[in-house]
Amino acid sequence: MEKEREALQVWKERVGQELDTVVAFWLQHSHDEEHGGFFTCLGRNGQVYDHLKYVWLQGRQVWMYCRLYRLFERFHRAELLDAAKAGGEFLLHYARVAPPGKKCAFVLTRDGRPVKVQRTIFSECFYTMAMNELWKVTGETRYQNEAVEMMDQIVHWVRVDPTGLGRPQLSGTPATEPMAVPMMLLSLVEQLGEEDEALTSKYAELGDWCAHRILQHVQRDGKAVLENISEDGKELPGCLGRHQNPGEDLEWDMKLWWPHSEAMIAFLMAFSDTGDPALLQIFNQVAEYTFSHFHDPEFGEWFGYLNREGKVALNIKGGPFKGCFHVPRCLAMCEQILEALIHRLGPTPVVSSPADPICGGSK
Amino acid sequence: MEKEREALQVWKERVGQELDTVVAFWLQHSHDEEHGGFFTCLGRNGQVYDHLKYVWLQGRQVWMYCRLYRLFERFHRAELLDAAKAGGEFLLHYARVAPPGKKCAFVLTRDGRPVKVQRTIFSECFYTMAMNELWKVTGETRYQNEAVEMMDQIVHWVRVDPTGLGRPQLSGTPATEPMAVPMMLLSLVEQLGEEDEALTSKYAELGDWCAHRILQHVQRDGKAVLENISEDGKELPGCLGRHQNPGEDLEWDMKLWWPHSEAMIAFLMAFSDTGDPALLQIFNQVAEYTFSHFHDPEFGEWFGYLNREGKVALNIKGGPFKGCFHVPRCLAMCEQILEALIHRLGPTPVVSSPADPICGGSK
Numbered sequence: 001m002e003k004e005r006e007a008l009q010v011w012k013e014r015v016g017q018e019l020d021t022v023v024a025f026w027l028q029h030s031h032d033e034e035h036g037g038f039f040t041c042l043g044r045n046g047q048v049y050d051h052l053k054y055v056w057l058q059g060r061q062v063w064m065y066c067r068l069y070r071l072f073e074r075f076h077r078a079e080l081l082d083a084a085k086a087g088g089e090f091l092l093h094y095a096r097v098a099p100p101g102k103k104c105a106f107v108l109t110r111d112g113r114p115v116k117v118q119r120t121i122f123s124e125c126f127y128t129m130a131m132n133e134l135w136k137v138t139g140e141t142r143y144q145n146e147a148v149e150m151m152d153q154i155v156h157w158v159r160v161d162p163t164g165l166g167r168p169q170l171s172g173t174p175a176t177e178p179m180a181v182p183m184m185l186l187s188l189v190e191q192l193g194e195e196d197e198a199l200t201s202k203y204a205e206l207g208d209w210c211a212h213r214i215l216q217h218v219q220r221d222g223k224a225v226l227e228n229i230s231e232d233g234k235e236l237p238g239c240l241g242r243h244q245n246p247g248e249d250l251e252w253d254m255k256l257w258w259p260h261s262e263a264m265i266a267f268l269m270a271f272s273d274t275g276d277p278a279l280l281q282i283f284n285q286v287a288e289y290t291f292s293h294f295h296d297p298e299f300g301e302w303f304g305y306l307n308r309e310g311k312v313a314l315n316i317k318g319g320p321f322k323g324c325f326h327v328p329r330c331l332a333m334c335e336q337i338l339e340a341l342i343h344r345l346g347p348t349p350v351v352s353s354p355a356d357p358i359c360g361g362s363k
Numbered sequence: 364m365e366k367e368r369e370a371l372q373v374w375k376e377r378v379g380q381e382l383d384t385v386v387a388f389w390l391q392h393s394h395d396e397e398h399g400g401f402f403t404c405l406g407r408n409g410q411v412y413d414h415l416k417y418v419w420l421q422g423r424q425v426w427m428y429c430r431l432y433r434l435f436e437r438f439h440r441a442e443l444l445d446a447a448k449a450g451g452e453f454l455l456h457y458a459r460v461a462p463p464g465k466k467c468a469f470v471l472t473r474d475g476r477p478v479k480v481q482r483t484i485f486s487e488c489f490y491t492m493a494m495n496e497l498w499k500v501t502g503e504t505r506y507q508n509e510a511v512e513m514m515d516q517i518v519h520w521v522r523v524d525p526t527g528l529g530r531p532q533l534s535g536t537p538a539t540e541p542m543a544v545p546m547m548l549l550s551l552v553e554q555l556g557e558e559d560e561a562l563t564s565k566y567a568e569l570g571d572w573c574a575h576r577i578l579q580h581v582q583r584d585g586k587a588v589l590e591n592i593s594e595d596g597k598e599l600p601g602c603l604g605r606h607q608n609p610g611e612d613l614e615w616d617m618k619l620w621w622p623h624s625e626a627m628i629a630f631l632m633a634f635s636d637t638g639d640p641a642l643l644q645i646f647n648q649v650a651e652y653t654f655s656h657f658h659d660p661e662f663g664e665w666f667g668y669l670n671r672e673g674k675v676a677l678n679i680k681g682g683p684f685k686g687c688f689h690v691p692r693c694l695a696m697c698e699q700i701l702e703a704l705i706h707r708l709g710p711t712p713v714v715s716s717p718a719d720p721i722c723g724g725s726k
Contacts, residue, residue, distance in 0.1 A: 050601040113535030172476030238413040251614055253676060
């Protein structure tokens with residue numbers, strides 16, 4: 001028990017310190033003081049190598065700053081809130097390609113002109129997350145109205161009519177849905193429903209629908225999670241059907257930051273739910289690998305892209321898909337889970353007599 | 364001189380034999396006897412791992428078969444011609460998304476239904492190459508009419524009005540043209556104008572325009588060829604402006620089949636033009652690396668994707684971008700250039716007296 005407490009305590013401190021340096025990195029290098037919003041194409045030392053503003057990452061950074069401001073006393077600082085608000089205003093002004101239409105761009109110029117549009121729902125999802133968090137932090141209803149209206153538009157595109165996304169209808173395109181869609185929607189249901197009974201109730205049926213759709217992607221007797229399945233829940237032929245674990249992956253033999261940070265969260269959550277020490281052991285293993293390979297001791301933050309052997313393949317700290325999101329989110333979530341676990345173990349036992357602290361005083 | 368002749372002769376035989384096994388691989392594994400056209404998603408041993416038919420590769424394989432049939436006595440076989448014609452018919456029936464509109468799909472199902480459309484000109488370019496070669500081989504004017512009509516459509520999209528390609532007009536998209544466009548058009552000018560005075564004359568101004576546009580991409584005092592430049596021929600900021608050598612690349616540190624096969628052609632051409640032995644030496648170096656790393660001695664053809672250290676990263680023989688094109692085209696072109704070089708050296712000197720063939724008899 002005491003050994004476990006000690007391990008949890010050590011990780012909590014390590015994770016917390018890492019969160020501090022990661023947040024400091026983004027505060028220092030990513031803010032566009034001129035136009036609002038964030039630079040995310042940052043080199044190893046934080047230097048901006050491209051001024052493009054990717055909408056996913058604008059929304060995610062607003063969300064992250066609000067969340068840190070709201071849930072961590074040490075981040076309850078005007079610096080974070082002001083930057084989140086400036087990011088929110090940038091999105092409100094520029095994210096939509098042709099307002100009042102709700103379709104958002106995928107990437108904007110530094111001053112907010114659309115460069116590319118993806119025919120998917122994801123820019124709009126991160127827009128919604130940002131607006132909902134801004135509302136939670138500021139209480140300004142205009143943010144929440146934006147969030148709920150965009151959410152309703154997304155649900156319409158997914159469940160009623162996708163025409164507005166702009167994808168052509170082609171006779172050879174198989175009727176299929178990537179798991180990313182219900183997964184993303186479910187996380188929005190959770191986001192909007194957090195401490196909000198009216199929205200929890202409004203989106204309850206949608207949440208069930210998402211969970212049902214997600215579970216259909218568990219195939220091959222529970223041994224594989226396939227990204228694309230047929231409309232009646234069967235495995236599809238060809239590469240489309242075999243596709244697993246999509247996202248910001250590049251090559252199959254690379255090691256990327258976000259599956260590692262997600263794995264840290266997942267194993268710590270699983271340990272918290274079950275108490276199985278084998279799961280804590282795996283968290284430990286993944287976290288040790290991650291801290292020793294992805295973390296950059298010289299300039300802070302994490303490298304995103306390693307090769308299979310763990311060598312840095314791209315030394316950028318941010319790009320079109322890596323921004324102020326997966327890493328601080330992982331560290332913040334792990335810090336919270338670790339704190340709750342330590343709390344659950346009860347107060348530290350009082351040592352009854354002075355003893356050699358290296359050998360341990362409580363046995 | 365004799366040493367050079369010997370080296371050229373050795374390479375000519377090696378390249379010719381390799382061409383035979385490569386062509387045999389595609390003849391054996393890629394033909395769809397049921398629907399016409401070609402499977403290009405082939406595993407290491409030639410097994411089809413996906414039935415999707417990528418239009419670029421359909422057109423390229425038709426072109427390749429016709430060219431081999433037309434220019435190499437040993438490939439002047441009904442098997443190649445019949446497969447090329449079946450591929451041509453498949454394209455005629457299915458490549459266009461909404462006939463009589465000329466926009467072609469990027470990828471089709473096995474039976475020819477469109478799966479995806481790229482908002483570029485490249486499917487149409489390879490369609491044109493295929494039709495022109497089919498005309499050259501069969502003399503059937505319907506093929507040539509298709510080629511010329513499609514060519515005129517492509518030129519219209521590039522030089523007059525791109526609306527038909529379907530790309531949205533976005534205010535933040537910089538006015539730029541990838542070098543791939545004039546490069547591809549110039550190769551069509553060459554293809555259509557080959558032994559055709561009327562078309563040579565028709566496309567002469569276009570050829571000049573392409574060459575002028577291509578040369579604008581040579582930047583930084585001739586030290587870099589940049590893929591994207593501004594409309595007035597200047598380097599663009601950001602990643603877009605720094606982009607070089609696009610194509611079927613995946614990661615910057617990988618070694619791919621096609622830059623190696625293109626380099627073999629380029630250095631042999633350059634040696635043929637200048638006679639500089641240093642260029643033959645580089646051809647030798649690139650070709651040795653390529654034959655020892657990309658070539659698969661067990662199942663034939665070449666691996667497409669190596670990592671930086673030369674280890675096979677993906678052992679497929681074909682996919683969305685690798686088909687019956689770069690490798691046989693390289694080998695066929697190298698064989699032709701080597702033959703011309705050997706021919707230029709004149710007849711082999713007659714050895715005046717019997718001598719030890721290992722020590723050489725002519726000194």
